[in-house]
Amino acid sequence: MSEATAHSIEHHEPETSTGIPNKKVLMWAFLGSDCMFFGTLISTHLIYRKISATVGSNYLDIRDLFDIELTSFSTFVLLASSLFMALAVSAIHKGNLTSTRWMLFGTIIFGGIFLACQVYEFTHFVHAPGNELTLSSYRGDPHVFGSTFYLLTGTHGTHVAIGVLWLVGWLIYSFTGRMSVSDAIDVECCGLYWHFVDIVWIIIFPVVYLMEYAF
């Protein structure tokens, strides 16, 4: 016979068919989809990067504008943030919440520096005297480079910003006591996302920046 008794709810992650937590499968599926987002943006950029409405008559060299030292620095910072992220994930798996908090903090700071560099870069590019790169022009001539450049790197920057916000959420949770060892899977998903966003930058950096010095 059925029992009509009320129980208070004990929360336990349900077992899954594969043994992999649901959230992780979700994150992998999302990252698969995100690959296609960036794939589309990167191919658009590759198709357009040499095209301007005035090509031939007045070929424009984007190297005059790029500040490769700065971008190399911010690339390094973003890669380093991945180390902090990995350490955060490993710390929460070991149950060391203090260490998790510090590593999250490090990831946020490094992510923040990367974003600051990008904001600086964008403003600098738009206003570079004589070399203005806007959404629709370069040095005042109609050009598609700016369109694809800003949309691609901007989308990546948005990803980083969302990641930073997510991490800040966990940092706050670590102080309010809502973060516990049982949240390891959530932090791990956050880590997957963060590493993915880094890997995308590892592709964007050579394809968008370095390649301009080679071909």
Add this chain to the structure above:
Amino acid sequence: MATESIDYASPETKSKVETKVFPRPGQHVTGIVDWLTTIDHKKIGLLYGLTALFFLLLGGIEALLIRSQLWSHNMEILTNRQYNQMFTMHGTTMVFLVIMPLSAAFFNFIMPLQIGARDVAFPRMNTLSLWCFFAGGITLNLSWFFTGGAPAIGWFGYAPLTDTRFAEVMGDMGPDFWVFSLQILGIASLLASFNFITTIINMRAPGMTMMRLPVFTWMTLIVSFLIILAFPAITIALAELMFDRTYGTNFFDFLEGGKPHLWQHLFWIFGHPEVYILILPAMGIVSEIIPVFSRKPLFGYGLIIFSGAIIGFMGFAVWSHHMFTTGMGVVATSAFSILTMLIAIPTGIKIFNWIGTMWGGRIRFDTPMLFALGFITMFMIGGFTGIMHSSVPIDAQHQDSYFVVAHFHYVLIGGALFGLFAGFYFWLPKMSGRLMNEKLGKLVFTLMFIGFNVTFFPMHYLGMIGQPRRTHSYNEGHGFEAWNQIATIGAFVLGIGIAIGIYQFVSSFFNKKLKPAGKNPWDARTIEWTLSSPVKEYNFARTPIIKSRDQAWENNYGPKEKHAQQEALGDHGVHMPDHSWCPLVTALGLFVMVIGLLFRQTIEFAELFIATPYEIAIAGGSLFVLGIVMWALEGPGGYHLFPKETEE
């Protein structure tokens, strides 16, 4: 029946919600609040289905206006521009607001039942997907009321038709509505697909191995993968288009170095997988129906699934067959031509498997089976014409003619829509608990089958003798009139058939005179038919332990060792998640934000609003963020039920 005596957890049930800041509506909400906050996959499925049927009527009316305009030469029922708006809205509506959500209705309702799950993996995300779909549908149709009216750019939105400088009407907002609504609908589809993938991979009942999954569930999985891999291309293309229209970027602006050609590529990289997103669910439905009504197991289960996966995979490599006449060069054109021809092979395999299933079976011609048979025959005709225009020189003749219109309506109506109607006649008894009137069902089938063929078969001929597609009118003396008139008459017959069908579906939920369906009215094979009709909120009183592929059939006719067993109910009973307001709030925020963004450049309608567009956008954005924060804070919640064991 034992199921009737189920006791629900007493009203005192407390859910342990970690924060009480935003209490979630519990299990006792009723009426409209229940439907607004529901996270039950079955109710979500019903809402998807009902809304899509409404849009089917709307898109149908648009189609009938198109057909009336073409009744004879130089008609003026619609102006040139209205005609363009009509076929744009018709195409966009039918693809994104009818066929896709009808498929989603079945994914939502049936798939979790078929794998023995109590819900999808992320129930609230599922609700968010539903409300995003709502918001997208409303946004698209709001376009009628503002500057320029509905978009007049075709469902494919080719550049430079979307360029602001070439707009027929100054400040035309139609394309903006189109862009934003497709973005929201994309979010809806992506969210739903992530959810379905996780659910199918992770939430199967014990013993439900991948190779025991019902074919419909397999097709759900494949379609979900197609969606998450194909939608990004259109999302980015639409974002680029939005930047072009708003911030003056040059992506598709040929005057400033952009390439309209790129739009076509991005659109069809999405667009061709999209046609398989439209047809594979129907193929899954038909693969469920034919074995039931032939009283034989599905012939070549593995092959059907494998060819479905191959179709999905190859679907990403044939997009340029929509662009044969754009001058891509000989190599690209030939490669895409060959790949397109190859994709017909897995499609043909499926057809032979369905025929093999019927072969030697004891076939019953109930309405679901009639629609399934209609699907096979009509889809084959569409497939044949598809292979015809996979040949480049032939396609050069077909392109932009009525022949192509005939092709894709044979696959989309004769294929997808017939398959989905088959699904309604098959599964509605499970959803409503009532059997539908067979005679009326057969009438609907007859009207639709005849109406459809009378409408679209002549279009093959019209295309061959040169009637152009997407063209407002034609002159006297081409000999187009007679066949156009026949097609228009057929269209009205088809429309009447569809309308009666929709009436029958909706009324089966309210008409108390209909016979109760019982658990398994068709003597069907998969485990959703072991449940009571309509299905209880917790789906399975006891999680089944699956022993074979056609589990419901084996339970009735198979040897003892193949009967399903039942998992014991744990101390906590069935865990039911609480309702939630957050998905609705989040989707509403998104909708308000989009409305604000849409009006950012117009002052014309300023008096309509209490705030400036920017303020509206910011308010919407804040609501959106608020919804997400509440979502994170409200905690999982939930309550426990202790249903009595049934004799499933």
